[in-house]
Amino acid sequence: MREFLGLGPPPDPAAAKRGAPIFAANCAFCHGPQARGAEGPSLIYSELVLKDAHGSTVAEFLKAGRPEKGMPSFATLSDEQRKDIAEFLHQQVEDVANRGTYEIKNIVLGNPRKGASYVASHCLSCHSVTGDLKGLGAKWRPADLQRYWIMPPRTPARALTATVRSSQHTWEGHLQQIDDFRISLVDKSGQLVVVERNADVTVELHDPLAPHVAMIGNLKDPDMINVTAYLESLK
Amino acid sequence: MKRLAALLLTCCSATAHANELDVATLGNPPTTSWPTFNGDYTGKRFSTLKQIDTSNVESLQLQWSYRITEVGAQRGAPVPIIKATPLLVNGTLYFTIPNNVYALDARTGTRLWTYSWVDNGGHLVGNRGLGMYKNWLYFLGPDDWVICVDSNTGKEHWRKQIADARLQYFTTTAPLVVKNHVLVGVGGDAMDIRGFLVSLDPETGEVQWKWWTTPGAGEPGIETWPSVDAAMHGGGGTWLPGTFDPELNLLYWGTGNTNPVFAGQGRTGANLYTTSIVALNVETGKLAWHFQVSPHDTHDWDNTESPVLVDANVAGKPRKLLAQASRNGWFVVLDRTNGRKVVSTPYVKLNWAKGTDKLGQPIPDPAIQPTVAGSMSIISATNWMSPSYSPATGLFYVNSVEGFGIYYLLDTHPKPSGYGGTVNLLGTTTRVLKALDINTGQVRWQHEYPSLNGAPATLGPGLLSTAGNLVFTGDDQGNLIAFSADAGQILWHFRAGAPESNGPITYLQDERQWVVIAAGDTLYAYTLAPAALNRATQ
Numbered sequence: 001m002r003e004f005l006g007l008g009p010p011p012d013p014a015a016a017k018r019g020a021p022i023f024a025a026n027c028a029f030c031h032g033p034q035a036r037g038a039e040g041p042s043l044i045y046s047e048l049v050l051k052d053a054h055g056s057t058v059a060e061f062l063k064a065g066r067p068e069k070g071m072p073s074f075a076t077l078s079d080e081q082r083k084d085i086a087e088f089l090h091q092q093v094e095d096v097a098n099r100g101t102y103e104i105k106n107i108v109l110g111n112p113r114k115g116a117s118y119v120a121s122h123c124l125s126c127h128s129v130t131g132d133l134k135g136l137g138a139k140w141r142p143a144d145l146q147r148y149w150i151m152p153p154r155t156p157a158r159a160l161t162a163t164v165r166s167s168q169h170t171w172e173g174h175l176q177q178i179d180d181f182r183i184s185l186v187d188k189s190g191q192l193v194v195v196e197r198n199a200d201v202t203v204e205l206h207d208p209l210a211p212h213v214a215m216i217g218n219l220k221d222p223d224m225i226n227v228t229a230y231l232e233s234l235k
Numbered sequence: 236m237k238r239l240a241a242l243l244l245t246c247c248s249a250t251a252h253a254n255e256l257d258v259a260t261l262g263n264p265p266t267t268s269w270p271t272f273n274g275d276y277t278g279k280r281f282s283t284l285k286q287i288d289t290s291n292v293e294s295l296q297l298q299w300s301y302r303i304t305e306v307g308a309q310r311g312a313p314v315p316i317i318k319a320t321p322l323l324v325n326g327t328l329y330f331t332i333p334n335n336v337y338a339l340d341a342r343t344g345t346r347l348w349t350y351s352w353v354d355n356g357g358h359l360v361g362n363r364g365l366g367m368y369k370n371w372l373y374f375l376g377p378d379d380w381v382i383c384v385d386s387n388t389g390k391e392h393w394r395k396q397i398a399d400a401r402l403q404y405f406t407t408t409a410p411l412v413v414k415n416h417v418l419v420g421v422g423g424d425a426m427d428i429r430g431f432l433v434s435l436d437p438e439t440g441e442v443q444w445k446w447w448t449t450p451g452a453g454e455p456g457i458e459t460w461p462s463v464d465a466a467m468h469g470g471g472g473t474w475l476p477g478t479f480d481p482e483l484n485l486l487y488w489g490t491g492n493t494n495p496v497f498a499g500q501g502r503t504g505a506n507l508y509t510t511s512i513v514a515l516n517v518e519t520g521k522l523a524w525h526f527q528v529s530p531h532d533t534h535d536w537d538n539t540e541s542p543v544l545v546d547a548n549v550a551g552k553p554r555k556l557l558a559q560a561s562r563n564g565w566f567v568v569l570d571r572t573n574g575r576k577v578v579s580t581p582y583v584k585l586n587w588a589k590g591t592d593k594l595g596q597p598i599p600d601p602a603i604q605p606t607v608a609g610s611m612s613i614i615s616a617t618n619w620m621s622p623s624y625s626p627a628t629g630l631f632y633v634n635s636v637e638g639f640g641i642y643y644l645l646d647t648h649p650k651p652s653g654y655g656g657t658v659n660l661l662g663t664t665t666r667v668l669k670a671l672d673i674n675t676g677q678v679r680w681q682h683e684y685p686s687l688n689g690a691p692a693t694l695g696p697g698l699l700s701t702a703g704n705l706v707f708t709g710d711d712q713g714n715l716i717a718f719s720a721d722a723g724q725i726l727w728h729f730r731a732g733a734p735e736s737n738g739p740i741t742y743l744q745d746e747r748q749w750v751v752i753a754a755g756d757t758l759y760a761y762t763l764a765p766a767a768l769n770r771a772t773q
Contacts (some may be wrong), residue, residue, distance in 0.1 A: 004311025005425055006356040008401055033645065036650045037464075044652050045427060047453045069665045096646070096653035097403060104657060109608040112631055143659060146609055147641060151662035160687070178685045179712045180725060198457040203685075209662075216661045217584060217611070224641075225608045231401050 001100025009053050011090035019088030022081050026074060030167045040071070044096060052090070055083035061087075104143040108232050111221070113146040115230025118223050126211065129234065137232040146228040150219060151161055151212050161185075164195050171195065175205065254325045254386045255370045260644060262481060269323040269740045272364050272409040273621070276479040277544040280623040281700045282741045286748035286771045288703030292717045292727045294767035299344035301337075302757040309333060312359050316694065317753035319364035319409065320570065320621065322372075328751065329372060329386070330758065331362040333407075336374050338389060341744060344760060348389035352376040356400035358407070358423070360693060363475065363619070366410030368437040371438060373410040373417050381410065381419055383439060393565060395440035397421065397433050402568040404428050411476040413517050414667060416443060418486065420473025424535075427494040429653055430471035430509070444520035448473065448490050448508050456507035465502045467474035468652075475539040480555070480571060485523055486515045487542040487557055487571065487637075492535045497605040497656025498646045499533040506531055510538040512559060512567075514574060524574035527596050528561045533604045534587070534642060535658075536563040540617060543624050543631065547673050549577055558624060560633040563587070565597050566676045577623035580676040582669060583616045583637050605642035605656040614638045614664060614692075621690035621697035621738035623706065626722050627726030630670040630679055632698045632706055637692045638664030648754055663689035666711055668698075670723060684710040697738030699750075705712060707750060709735025715752050715759065732757055746772060 019020060024033065031137040042089050043049050052058045059082040065073035074082060078126035095101065119129070127133050140148060152158060171193050173185035183203055184194045195201055207213060256270055256633030260721040264283050265274035273280055283701045287295065306315045312333070321330035324708065327347065336350040366373040372386045378400040383392040392686045397419060398404035403426035417435040421428070425703025430448035435441065450456035452463045460466040472491030479486050493509040495501065508522070510529035515522055529536045538561050545556040545568070557571040558578075564585040568578035589605040598663025603612050615636060622633045639661050646655035666689065668682040690712070696709040705726070706718040711734045717727040733755025747762045763771060 001311070004359060005636070006310070006354075006358050006400060006405060007403075007425070008356060026695070032650075034648065036648060036652065042464075042650065042652075047399075048403065050403075050426070051399070093426070096655075097655065099654045102645055102654065102657050104645065107608050107643065135664060142611075143643070147659045149659060175687065177712075179710055179714055180685060180716070181728060181730075183712060213662060217613070218584060221602070221606075221608075221610050221613060224611060228608075 002098045005098065007094070007097055010089050011094050012054065013091065015084045015087035016091035019084030020088070022077070023085050023088045026077070028086065034208065037091055044091040044093055048091065049086070049089045052086055055086035058089065059083045067068035101168035108142050108145065108229050110227070110229030111232050112226070115228070116228035118227050119230060133231065133234055136234050138235045141234055142228065145231060146224065149227065149231055150215050150224065154209070158208050161206045163206070165202045166195070166200045180201070239565055239737050244278070245655060254327055256324050256367045258368055258412070258414075262479070265742060267743050268325070269321070269742050270367055271322070272320050272366070272411065272476040273478065273541065274479070276413070276424050278478040278541040279543055279545070279620055279626070280698060280738060282627050284741055284743055284748045285701065285703040286743070287701070287705065289719050289726055289773055291703065291763055292703070293396065294764040295717075295727055295729070296763045296764040297729070298749070298760045298762055300741035300757050300759045301339055301344040301346070303332065303768060306332065306335060310359050313755045316361065316733075317548045317756065317758060318361040318619075318737050320697070321740060321751060321758070322365055323733050323740065323742050323751070324367060324386070326744065327386070328758075329365050329367070331364055331374060331378055333359045333362045336365065336372065336384065336389065338386070339758070341749070341760070346362065350389040350391070351380060352380070354378045355582065357515050360403040361407050363407055366412040366431070367401045368412045368417065371414070371437060375406040375408060375410065375419065375436050376553070377405050377407065379404050379406050379421065380434060380511065381417070382696065383440060395435065395636070402426065402428065406474075408474050409476050411479070412437065413479050413486065414448070416517060418477070420475070420488070422474035423470040423493065424472065424492060424494050425653055427468035428470060428472070429467050430473055430491060431512055432473045432488060432520070445513055446520040446522070447719065450507065459505040459507045461501070462487060463502050469506055469509055470496070472537065472539065475541065478542050478544050479517065480544060483555070483572060484517055485571070486517045488513050488515065489537075489539040489542055489559065491537040491539050493532045494641065495651045495653055495655040496535050497533055497642060497654055497658075498644055498651035499531060499604060501650045504531065510536060512557065512569065512574070513536065513544050514571070526567065526569055526574045526576070528559065528565055528567060528596070529563045529599070530596055531599055532563070534612060535747050536561065536615065538562065541547060541622055543609070544571060545621060545624050545626075545673055547626070547629060549674060556673070558631050560617055560631065560635070560671070561621055562615045562617055563597070564613050566631075566671055567595070568673060568676065578674070578676045582633065582671055582676065582678070583613060583635050585613045585616070587612050605644040607647065609641040609643050611639055611641055611661070614640045614658065614660060618695060620695040623698035623700040625700035625720050627702055627704065628670070628700075629673050630720065631673055632700060633669050633671065634698060635667050635669050636664050636695070637667055638662070638689065663687070666690040666695070668708065668718070668723070678721040682718065682723050686711055694734065694736060696735035699739040699741060701741060707739040707741070709751065709752070709754065713754065715754065729759070731755070
């Protein structure tokens with residue numbers, strides 16, 4: 001991902017880790033604990049930082065400081081320490097700019113009791129808390145749980161099926177591919193059938209997940225969040 | 236010696252592929268050429284040609300195809316994909332992929348020359364093509380370099396860096412040439428850039444003017460930001476070519492998403508002039524008017540989609556209009572003399588708006604924003620793929636995408652940065668070609684492309700409409716398709732090696748109407764088969 005985005009040289013995580021307490025002790029007071037600015041400017045956007053490679057310019061800069069703007073010299077730190085501060089800053093930039101490393105976490109904020117009552121009134125005609133929903137919270141990470149209880153992955157058992165009719169034949173089976181011009185399905189015997197969609201051919205699709213598809217775009221956020229909290233509790 | 240070299244050059248270029256674009260013809264309806272990204276300045280992508288029409292389109296015949304074979308995987312992009320709209324000038328086609336320019340003989344698809352750029356950073360998501368002025372072509376490296384090459388030889392004339400890739404600016408657009416201005420936009424939302432549009436001198440590359448998307452201290456619009464600092468990092472890329480009205484001398488440009496992308500807590504307010512349509516004086520870059528289609532964007536809804544210039548009657552009176560189908564699912568028709576609303580209405584089912592304000596701008600529902608626990612909203616209803624407007628049908632065509640995702644806020648810091656959030660798609664999306672009535676925004680006809688896998692996020696088919704009552708486009712499964720423009724009937728298709736990936740073009744050459752479409756790494760060129768051609772030209 002970072003290569004595709006053209007993000008420049010990756011930070012050295014070990015050096016960034018060493019730099020964290022040095023930054024906290026020497027820099028965070030003015031620039032904030034995550035270098036996003038406090039009394040002093042954000043360093044995440046700093047051209048000096050963004051154009052630096054492994055301390056190439058930041059380390060020298062720290063040695064001199066910018067006294068006329070109230071930025072003291074850090075000549076008392078060692079060269080290594082100043083480079084480690086630079087790597088710490090590059091890590092802050094990396095955490096922001098490289099969305100390939102983003103993680104969705106701590107999303108379980110809903111009310112499980114309200115979630116249980118939503119499930120009782122909306123889901124239990126097809127599902128059972130002691131049956132297929134049992135242990136759902138242990139099966140998926142919360143963000144996947146939230147996504148998949150609304151729209152489950154299409155396992156073979158949940159595949160779309162099709163009935164294709166021409167004046168001569170009727171085919172039924174699991175849908176493999178469909179566009180405006182042809183349809184492919186695998187019939188009961190396991191045979192792949194490809195039918196050209198001419199004027200003589202009608203296609204009917206059946207979706208076992210239709211009630212889930214109907215939730216997309218209609219489910220309200222509070223219900224979504226509460227149900228996730230409830231299902232997450234079903235370990 | 237210098238004089239001799241000049242003479243030689245003149246003689247050789249005259250016998251080979253001498254190519255010089257008459258700048259005065261830029262903006263004319265494209266018939267025997269396609270000299271700008273959109274063919275003309277209006278962005279309609281409508282051709283007055285009608286040799287190919289509803290009666291004969293089924294006999295279209297492939298004349299040649301050109302496949303890019305020598306490039307291979309580019310930094311994180313496995314196969315080159317032609318997203319560029321080719322230019323066609325004096326029998327030569329010019330197109331691009333990231334870091335590469337190609338010149339082909341339009342009759343045979345034979346390669347005449349290539350130009351390669353070695354980048355030093357920048358995002359390789361795509362390259363939209365070229366601009367042309369006299370014998371010069373303008374092309375962007377992904378790392379914010381504008382490169383001017385000779386259209387006859389591919390030899391570099393000048394290069395000019397307009398931004399710094401280390402600050403996370405990147406460039407993919409096709410430069411737009413208007414009079415003696417080369418207009419170049421930028422992208423880049425990984426690190427909270429300040430977007431701008433720059434006008435360069437076509438001969439030298441010197442900067443003529445620069446318009447910043449977000450206002451500076453004391454400037455109008457700064458009141459829509461909590462601080463000057465937030466505005467200085469507020470995003471608003473300009474990464475698709477705009478349009479131009481020569482009578483009003485105004486450029487029309489769509490501006491990109493606001494930054495930080497999904498985390499709006501550090502930038503309360505409408506955040507002008509991001510996610511807007513802006514009208515700029517082409518000589519000075521001064522803002523004439525604006526209309527914000529996504530006030531306080533928190534969903535990555537770049538508003539860069541083509542602002543299409545339409546002349547049509549409203550309530551019986553001829554009007555100068557501008558139409559845009561935005562990435563946020565909203566369709567607007569404005570009076571392009573002053574930016575006032577004529578139509579403002581959704582074109583896909585969406586849940587994020589609470590009506591419109593007194594200017595006609597949609598009002599985002601504050602409850603539908605990325606949150607830590609998740610918030611459901613539509614995914615991008617369109618993107619960079621070109622729409623089209625046909626004056627013959629009065630319909631605006633857009634390949635829309637219907638689908639929803641869960642938007643998460645990840646960066647909860649009071650001063651967030653970068654994307655600051657993400658989106659998880661729910662199930663699959665559906666691509667639907669919609670023909671919108673220019674007077675009402677209502678769907679006159681639509682075609683849902685059947686598919687198991689839906690529409691990909693950053694790729695999609697562009698559109699072209701013609702006076703032959705046709706719309707050329709494609710699906711997401713490798714079928715190039717022609718529809719009837721008035722009724723949406725499928726009349727022709729061709730199975731290509733990959734999904735249609737650019738904006739199709741058409742032009743007359745050797746008295747034949749050609750249609751050129753890209754699909755993946757290949758360009759396909761069609762004309763009518765001989766029998767149908769004979770009938771059409773009799």
